[in-house]
Amino acid sequence: MEEQNVKKPLLKEADLLQLVGKVLAKWKFILKVTICFMLLGLIMALTMIKEYTAQVVVAPESSNSSIMGGGLGSLASMVGLDLGSVGGDDAIYPLLYPDIVQSLPFMSALFDVNVKSQDGMVDTTYFYYADQLQKKNWVGVLKSAPKKAIKGVMKLFSSKKLTGNPAVFDPYNLSEKQMQMIENLSGAVTIFVDKKTNVITLSFTDQDPLIAATMVDTIMYRLQNQITAYRTKKVVDDCAYIEKLYQKSKADYEKAQETYASYVDRNRNVTQERFLVEKERLEADKDLKNTLYTQWAQQLMLAQAKVQEYTPVFVTLKPAAVPAMPSSMRRSMVLILYTFFGGVLAVAYVLLKEPFVDVYRKLFKSKR
Numbered sequence: 001m002e003e004q005n006v007k008k009p010l011l012k013e014a015d016l017l018q019l020v021g022k023v024l025a026k027w028k029f030i031l032k033v034t035i036c037f038m039l040l041g042l043i044m045a046l047t048m049i050k051e052y053t054a055q056v057v058v059a060p061e062s063s064n065s066s067i068m069g070g071g072l073g074s075l076a077s078m079v080g081l082d083l084g085s086v087g088g089d090d091a092i093y094p095l096l097y098p099d100i101v102q103s104l105p106f107m108s109a110l111f112d113v114n115v116k117s118q119d120g121m122v123d124t125t126y127f128y129y130a131d132q133l134q135k136k137n138w139v140g141v142l143k144s145a146p147k148k149a150i151k152g153v154m155k156l157f158s159s160k161k162l163t164g165n166p167a168v169f170d171p172y173n174l175s176e177k178q179m180q181m182i183e184n185l186s187g188a189v190t191i192f193v194d195k196k197t198n199v200i201t202l203s204f205t206d207q208d209p210l211i212a213a214t215m216v217d218t219i220m221y222r223l224q225n226q227i228t229a230y231r232t233k234k235v236v237d238d239c240a241y242i243e244k245l246y247q248k249s250k251a252d253y254e255k256a257q258e259t260y261a262s263y264v265d266r267n268r269n270v271t272q273e274r275f276l277v278e279k280e281r282l283e284a285d286k287d288l289k290n291t292l293y294t295q296w297a298q299q300l301m302l303a304q305a306k307v308q309e310y311t312p313v314f315v316t317l318k319p320a321a322v323p324a325m326p327s328s329m330r331r332s333m334v335l336i337l338y339t340f341f342g343g344v345l346a347v348a349y350v351l352l353k354e355p356f357v358d359v360y361r362k363l364f365k366s367k368r
Contacts, residue, residue, distance in 0.1 A: 026346075030343065030346040030350065034339060034342045037342020048137075051205050051328040052208065052327055054216040055318060056202045056203075056217065057317040061312045092230055098193065101189060101223060106222070111126050111127035111181075111185075118211075210322050228312055232307055239300070239303035239304060242300050245299075246297060246299070253292070263282055
């Protein structure tokens with residue numbers, strides 16, 4: 001029984017020696033393939049463009065009710081749920097922030113941002129920088145060449161007129177080239193929102209570290225402004241309307257006050273009843289305007305306090321900074337990976353070629 005329970009090894013020693021013999025017999029082939037991949041890795045490493053990633057981490061103020069912030073919210077966060085994101089009167093909650101950033105209006109507005117390179121050679125808009133000054137990777141050019149060729153052939157046989165002027169950036173009428181630039185810009189932006197804590201992590205990748213830091217700081221600033229404008233729009237409009245009524249009531253009260261004072265000064269020594277009645281009327285009108293003026297002043301103070309209450313607060317946990325080290329893979333690591341992959345691929349080909357050929361022959365014979 002004990003002998004039967006002993007597990008047999010998956011590969012016997014003879015099998016291992018046979019596999020090693022196959023590898024050693026084809027060592028020249030394996031070496032050639034490995035050297036070819038090493039040369040390819042060397043070319044990729046030397047032509048690789050360095051990229052830098054700047055990051056900002058922000059914690060937005062929670063607009064949830066006290067119930068959501070109590071024990072029920074804590075229990076929900078333990079299982080990965082955010083009750084505040086599915087309830088409340090705030091239609092734009094943090095989980096929608098990535099959609100806002102990746103939207104076409106938001107992305108197209110970023111092309112007007114003025115950027116400067118770290119070496120001082122670039123000082124222009126991001127649109128011109130991305131279109132004319134940004135380095136192009138030859139791998140990306142080769143990948144896009146077949147697609148461009150196919151589109152060029154299709155244009156020759158197509159009667160549709162192209163819309164959009166490549167020389168003018170119009171967000172409502174983009175050209176094909178501008179749409180591609182927006183896709184590239186969208187790929188450079190990464191935004192992640194933690195479902196439990198709502199902490200926002202925003203990063204931007206570019207060939208220049210200063211431009212990466214400038215863009216990530218601008219994106220976060222504009223996102224905060226857009227969220228603030230949305231959440232405070234109604235209370236700001238109400239505050240503006242109340243301030244208009246306050247200014248009108250103030251002007252009416254000052255006019256009534258001036259009218260009353262002028263009338264009293266003109267008729268200081270008059271004791272007729274008609275004068276006394278008119279004086280009482282003007283005084284009552286002045287007091288009424290004063291009451292309205294005081295009430296609207298109080299309403300204005302409350303409206304201003306409400307605007308402050310509805311204005312969201314964003315706590316910056318990690319501000320934007322110019323990255324010192326590139327975020328792209330090191331050239332030495334690229335060379336090592338290509339060399340390792342070439343060696344593994346060559347060994348796998350040597351070991352798996354005969355078994356696959358045998359299986360194919362057996363299947364082909366069984367079909368006959």
